[in-house]
Amino acid sequence: MKHFLDINKVSADDLHMIINQAKTTKQARLGQPKAALDSELPLKDKMVALIFEKPSTRTRVSFDVGVRQMGGQTMVLSGSEMQLGHGESIADTARVLSRYADMIMIRTFEEATLLELAEHSDVPVINGLTDRSHPVQIMADIQTYEEHRGPIKGKKVVWSGDGNNVCASFLHASWKFGFDVTFVGPKELDPEAVFIEEARRNSSKIEIARNLEEAVAGADLVVTDTWVSMHDASSARERRHNLLRPYQINDDVMKRANPDALFMHCLPAHREEEVTNSVMDGPQSVVFDEAENRLHAQKAVMRWCVS
Ligand code: CP
Ligand code: NVA
Numbered sequence: 001m002k003h004f005l006d007i008n009k010v011s012a013d014d015l016h017m018i019i020n021q022a023k024t025t026k027q028a029r030l031g032q033p034k035a036a037l038d039s040e041l042p043l044k045d046k047m048v049a050l051i052f053e054k055p056s057t058r059t060r061v062s063f064d065v066g067v068r069q070m071g072g073q074t075m076v077l078s079g080s081e082m083q084l085g086h087g088e089s090i091a092d093t094a095r096v097l098s099r100y101a102d103m104i105m106i107r108t109f110e111e112a113t114l115l116e117l118a119e120h121s122d123v124p125v126i127n128g129l130t131d132r133s134h135p136v137q138i139m140a141d142i143q144t145y146e147e148h149r150g151p152i153k154g155k156k157v158v159w160s161g162d163g164n165n166v167c168a169s170f171l172h173a174s175w176k177f178g179f180d181v182t183f184v185g186p187k188e189l190d191p192e193a194v195f196i197e198e199a200r201r202n203s204s205k206i207e208i209a210r211n212l213e214e215a216v217a218g219a220d221l222v223v224t225d226t227w228v229s230m231h232d233a234s235s236a237r238e239r240r241h242n243l244l245r246p247y248q249i250n251d252d253v254m255k256r257a258n259p260d261a262l263f264m265h266c267l268p269a270h271r272e273e274e275v276t277n278s279v280m281d282g283p284q285s286v287v288f289d290e291a292e293n294r295l296h297a298q299k300a301v302m303r304w305c306v307s
Contacts, residue, residue, distance in 0.1 A: 002305045003118045004126045007135045008172035008198065014304060015139075015176050021300035022143050022293065035068065042303045043072030046102040050128070053079030053108045054230045058267060059128045059136070062294040063105050070299055075101070079108070094120035103305060109231055124305035126298075131165060131231040132192075136301060137266045138169040140293035142177060144286050145221055147293075148262060153178040155220040158257070160184050160212055161247045161274055162240070163191030166225045166266050171195040175202035182207040184215035186243040212247055219257035222284075223264045224249050224274045241273070250276040254284055262286050 007015065025038060048067045052060060060076065067074045079085045084093045094117045097104055104121060107128040108114055118125040127135050145152045157179055159167050167183065168191055174181045181204065183191055190196075190208060199206050209215035216222060227244040228237050254263065263275075263285045271277050279285060 001122075001124055002307075003121075003124050004135065004301050004305055005114060005118055006127060006133050006172055007138060007169055007176055010176075012176045015173075018139060018297070018300045018304050019143050019146065021303060022139070022296040023147065025299060026143075026293070026296040029069075034065070037071055038069050038299075041071030042306055043067055043070035043102075046072040046306065047100065048072055048074050048103045048105065048302070049097050049101040050074055050076045051079060051082070051084075051104065051106040051108070052076070052128075053085075053106070053113075054129070056107055056128070058291050058294050059105075059107055062291075063128065063298055066295050066299040066302065070302065072102075090116040091120040093117070094125075095122075098122035103302060126301060126305065129165065131229075133168045133172070134166045134266065135169045135172070136294065136298050137166055137290075138173045139297040139301060140290055141170075141223075141264055141266075142173060143293045143297050144264070144290045145262060147289070148286060149220070149260065152221075155179045156182065156218050157221045157223060158182045158184060158216050158219040160216070160222065160224045160249055160253075161244050162189045162225060162227060162229070164189075164225060164229050165231075166223075167191050168195050170223065171199045171204075171206065174204040174206065175199045178204075180205040180207075182209055182215050182219070184209040184212050185247050186210070188243060189240075212253060213256055216253055216256045219261050221262050221264060222249060222254065222257050225266055226268070226270055227274055244274065248274060248276065249279050251278050251282070254279055254282070264290055267291055 050063050064074050098121050103124045105126040105128045111130045111132040196206050227240050265287045
């Protein structure tokens with residue numbers, strides 16, 4: 001059975017195939033109504049459970065629409081309304097859902113929840129974000145980069161700010177797709193050492209920097225994310241803002257990157273905090289293409305899961 005739990009757990013060949021599939025099916029749908037069925041229906045007669053223990057706009061809507069375009073049906077479940085949120089074990093939840101659904105996507109807090117669900121599920125499980133990673137986002141980001149600029153292999157990605165879950169999936173992708181990552185941010189918020197070491201062991205060039213103006217030189221892609229993630233304590237907000245303020249992406253920062261550099265943000269963005277309006281809405285920003293490609297990339301992931 002094929003679970004999509006993290007980018008570092010899937011072979012590079014399969015990841016490239018998924019990206020190519022996403023580009024192809026996106027092209028094939030050009031000009032079609034949003035709710036039109038695809039010409040091939042790999043999820044025909046299939047039921048997909050979408051579980052959310054955290055808020056979501058993009059993940060929720062893009063998975064739901066994607067399943068329907070592929071001929072399947074969805075049930076969207078909120079963790080707090082399930083018995084899961086009231087003491088039923090994850091293992092039993094997995095066993096039960098496997099009797100009703102053909103695939104499960106979950107957005108949750110601890111990675112252990114995702115892993116336990118996958119261990120006890122008889123159907124494929126997809127990671128729709130945990131505190132530790134966000135693989136389907138980065139699949140969409142790679143599709144987006146390549147549609148605008150060609151292969152991401154050999155390019156320099158600069159991640160500015162918090163070394164969080166989304167950053168971790170960029171580090172996973174770095175060695176699977178062959179690009180370099182410079183993390184620039186405060187030492188307190190460095191990405192987990194295990195992800196940096198794994199990428200370096202697998203021949204990615206990973207740099208850790210503190211000075212944004214220097215780090216962004218030569219960047220092909222500049223990425224940032226919110227300063228306070230959904231799993232961060234609200235009491236940490238002020239401290240995080242103070243630590244991360246020097247890492248805002250603004251026009252001066254973008255001017256130091258390569259002239260054809262792109263700007264990405266997984267969204268939701270906090271405008272004028274981690275990124276200025278001028279960059280978000282500027283010519284280098286592809287943030288809404290990323291959001292659109294969540295749909296196409298995840299459809300290709302789901303197709304891979306059931307193939
Ligand atoms: N980028 C992303 O996952 O967005 P949502 O939180 O809206 O799903
Ligand atoms: N790092 C953010 C990403 C949201 C899509 C969070 O985990 O809240």
